[in-house]
Amino acid sequence: xxxxxxxxxxxxxxxxxxxxxxxxxxxxxxxxxxxxxxxxxxxxxxxxxxxxxxxxxxxxxxxxxxxxxxxxxxxxxxxxxxxxxxxxxxxxxxxxxxxxxxxxxxxxxxxxxxxxxxxxxxxxxxxxxxxxxxxxxxxxxxxxxxxxxxxxxxxxxxxxxxxxxxxxxxxxxxxxxxxxxxxxxxxxxxxxxxxxxxxxxxxxxxxxxxxxxxxxxxxxxxxxxxxxxxxxxxxxxxxxxxxxxxxxxxxxxxxxxxxxxxxxxxxxxxxxxxxxxxxxxxxxxxxxxxxxxxxxxxxxxxxxxxxxxxxxxxxxxxxxxxxxxxxxxxxxxxxxxxxxxxxxxxxxxxxxxxxxxxxxxxxxxxxxxxxxxxxxxxxxxxxxxxxxxxxxxxxxxxxxxxxxxxxxxxx
Numbered sequence: 001x002x003x004x005x006x007x008x009x010x011x012x013x014x015x016x017x018x019x020x021x022x023x024x025x026x027x028x029x030x031x032x033x034x035x036x037x038x039x040x041x042x043x044x045x046x047x048x049x050x051x052x053x054x055x056x057x058x059x060x061x062x063x064x065x066x067x068x069x070x071x072x073x074x075x076x077x078x079x080x081x082x083x084x085x086x087x088x089x090x091x092x093x094x095x096x097x098x099x100x101x102x103x104x105x106x107x108x109x110x111x112x113x114x115x116x117x118x119x120x121x122x123x124x125x126x127x128x129x130x131x132x133x134x135x136x137x138x139x140x141x142x143x144x145x146x147x148x149x150x151x152x153x154x155x156x157x158x159x160x161x162x163x164x165x166x167x168x169x170x171x172x173x174x175x176x177x178x179x180x181x182x183x184x185x186x187x188x189x190x191x192x193x194x195x196x197x198x199x200x201x202x203x204x205x206x207x208x209x210x211x212x213x214x215x216x217x218x219x220x221x222x223x224x225x226x227x228x229x230x231x232x233x234x235x236x237x238x239x240x241x242x243x244x245x246x247x248x249x250x251x252x253x254x255x256x257x258x259x260x261x262x263x264x265x266x267x268x269x270x271x272x273x274x275x276x277x278x279x280x281x282x283x284x285x286x287x288x289x290x291x292x293x294x295x296x297x298x299x300x301x302x303x304x305x306x307x308x309x310x311x312x313x314x315x316x317x318x319x320x321x322x323x324x325x326x327x328x329x330x331x332x333x334x335x336x337x338x339x340x341x342x343x344x345x346x347x348x349x350x351x352x353x354x355x356x357x358x359x360x361x362x363x364x365x366x367x368x369x370x371x372x373x374x375x376x377x378x379x380x381x382x383x384x385x386x387x388x389x390x391x392x393x394x395x396x397x398x399x400x401x402x403x404x405x406x407x408x409x410x411x
Contacts, residue, residue, distance in 0.1 A: 001167040005134060006110065013107055028087040032104040040081070040119045043101045048079045052122035054105055055082070056131045057089035059329075063151045064128040066206040066402040071409075072098045081120055085131060092303075108133040117143060124409070126150060127175075134167075137174035149178045150405055151203045154185040161188055169193075179405050182350070198408070201401040202351075208335040209399050216311040221259070224282075224292040225312050229378060230257045232313035232333070234306045237263055239322035240343060241273055243367040248297060249278045251371055256378060259309055261300035263319055263328070270301045307332050315377050315384065317341045321363065327352055330361060337392035339377055339384055341370065351394075360390035 020027040044050060053068055055061040061084070072080055082099040084090040094102045106112035113135040125140055125147040140147050159165035160172060169192055179200040180186055186197045233244055241260065248258055262269060274281055281297040282290055292298070300309065310316060316333035320326055321343020330340050330352050340361040346352040355361035364370045377384040 001164070002134065005167075009107060009109055009135075013109075025087055028091065029104070032087065032090060033106055036103045036106050037115060037119060039103045040101055040116075044079055044081070044119055044121075046121070048121075049075075049077070050079045050081055050120055050122045051075065051124045051126070052081045052083070052120055053099075053126045053128065054131060055084055055089055055128045057084065057086040058092055060128040060131075060151075061089055061093055062207050062329075063203045064126065066203050066210065067126065067150060067405055069098055070402060070406055074406075078123075081122070105133075105136075108135045110135050110139075113139040117145070124148075129153060132168070132171055134171045137171040141174040146176050147174050148405070148408075149175050149180075150200075151401065152178050152180040152185055153182070154180065154188045156188060160192060177408060179401070179408075198404060200404040201398050203401045203405070204331055205395055205398040206400070206402040208331040209395055211307050211332065212311075212335050216308040218305065218308050218312070220287055220292060221298075221309055221312050224259070224295065224298050225257060226293040228257045229255060229314050230259060230312060231315050231317060231374070232259045232261070232309055233317040234261045234310065234319065234333070235263045235328035236260060236317070236319035237323055238269075240317065240319040241276075243364070243370050244317065245273075245276050246367045247370055247374060249276075251375075252279070252296075253378075254296070257296055257298075259298045259300065259312075261306045261309065265301045265303065270299060274299060310338070311336050313338045315339050315341065315374070319343070321345050330355060331395060334360065334391035335395045337388040339387035340391060341373060355391060355394055358390045358394060360387050360394060362387075 016026055016030050020030040051071055053064050055064055068080065068082070079100045080098065082096060082102045083105040085105055090102065090104055096102055106116050116136070117139050122145055125145055127147070127149050129151045130153065154160070159168045172194060176196065178189055178194065178197045180197060181202045183199055186199050189197050233240065236244065241262065244260065260273070262273060270283065274283065277297050279296040280294065281299060282292060282295040284300045284302050300306070310333045313333060313336065316338050318328050318330050318333065318340055320328040322345065326348050327342045327346045330342065333340050334355060340355065342352065342361060342363055344363050344365040346356070346363060352361060356363060362373050364373060
């Protein structure tokens, strides 16, 4: 199986080079890896002490971020290497200031694994959530490099737990310790002989709670909100926007304001969204010299400020729940203690299921149900505050994973 894996990696590399000619995202994936080794060689020397973090994409980066920043603070003379598998992670965080080098992880060939570790020679390797690359893990074990998994999630349908998965189980021997999110993951690992497991929880809770401790003030949002009841809709897709706009156009009172931060901010989509709204609407890109308090709808056609905007919400709507991939990050509004509305597709996300069960998050599948919930929370402040408190408590009760991991690393 290991031999077959290496053949498949070789074939995949050829196919990716062909697909890159026609697909922009795959081109970023391929071209970005061409400069990985040269980027590393410019910054990492043989005498450097190096800590290496690997994240699949942006979500995993946010999980690893609390640990990255604590280790950076505690080890200021170390070099920190951050690698991504996907362009959606790398392109957003390629200038992340806490890392000395941010680059793509090379494709998992034997030669690349050896070359990468020859250059980086980390004293510690940290994998976030998943991404189990056999050649790299084998090389880490061979070199006796301390390797841990943080915020790990294991499921019964993974190859490690199948009759044919012995070769993959062996790759897990590279990990000195597994820090997993739940007891089910611990049970699964123990069922295949791994006892070096701690149920630490999810470091995302530490990350989102830290957001509340930073300065979240945005003067232009304060001016727009003008002490008015405000719904913040984040990471919305077309189906989310359709039911929101129906409510805004036909049912919203003058005492309700709306901030919409679409997932897709290309100019065509933004203009179509703006044109569909009959109330007075302003774009972030057009806000200069405008009296923002005079508008009822604010469309955020930029990235990087949504978490701060959630701090101004009386109620939040998180998009993605009408897509196949499912709802986006509900923890960011939850940490500010506001009720959350979502679309119907959320069953892949444990934290969303938990928040729904705690009546802090509410699923809607049509405009009628959205109307009922929005009117209820608009009119009944105590119910709104109770739901928001449940959301905040859920986050606070689950913080602490970062502390457990750092304690282990100091031993």
